Amino acid sequence: YQISADEWRKNFVSENKIKLRAFFVGLILKSNDCPQLASSSFDAAYSYFAANGFTEASTSQRWSSIVDICKSIPFIPSVGPGYIDTNVRPWNGETTRSRQNGAYYKQMFKDLPKGNDRIVTITSFNEWHEGTQIEPAVEKHVSKDINYEGYHQGPFTYIYLTRELIFAT
Template identity: 40%
Template sequence: MIGLLLETNDCRILYESGFNGGYTYFVGHGISKASSPDTWNDLSNECTMYNLTFYPSIGPGYHDLSVRPWNTAAIQLREFGSRYIQVFHKAMNIQSNGISIVSFNEWHEGTQIESSIPFEWRNYLKQSKVYMNYLPYSPEFYLRLTRLMINQFENFTSLPRKFNETDNNELQWLYTLINKMIKIA
């Protein structure tokens, strides 16, 4: 059983409650102390001290102003994949048992990696909501980037047959991001 880590001393609480490990879930800095990559090494060490597994959570960005207009401090811009690579690199370089990717069904928080096309929802009773897209790259940009990161984490070398079926600019940027991560490793 894996429990949510919010504070830097939550490993003890999870241990005393009978959990086997903890994950950080939130990807916006400032949402919780545990959501900051700067605390992950200490959290990993604390969880190890209690014989718990540790899973830092990452995402490509965080932008939830459409549902929490007061939450500007937590915004993490995607920077065309650069932020995703940075937090993935930090998660890879601590002693974690795995990495949690926060994404599915969190479109309102801007953490999605699923295929995305530009879309604006309008309702005469509610304010317009614009969900993040990946322009100028393809709708599958973050799925491709995630696959390259997983290959790096697991030492895989193969890619799906259709992986390269996108434009050369996107492929060049994806490999530039991965090579930056490899160089700082």
């Protein structure tokens, strides 16, 4: 968050004759971060956090207005199946978002801005300690303080639900 637009731009804008190009996506915390990301030569902005309401940009009710505010670059909302990191951050219970047997995940997909060119990221990369995993899982008690919940409809619940939600969007 502390790198200037000029420093980012130096890394993204090439004077080389070779025209290899990646698609660079920057983290947005609030809607007024968009101008800096655009002037830094990022190609898009994304919200990353799976806890709805953790930041302005991760608040699903704000996504449509953020799309309008970030007109110069696409806004890519991030969804997640829930969030609970109190196994590793015991003080962070306020950020916990219950999976509600899939209802939380479904609501995040429902709140995605409308449009034909929409992109969404799913914040879930084996983040077992943050409770955002969608990979197959069964209940596991690691210790008296660390427990992982099973899924309400079996180990593949969120893989199947993700497929259903993506094709319904």
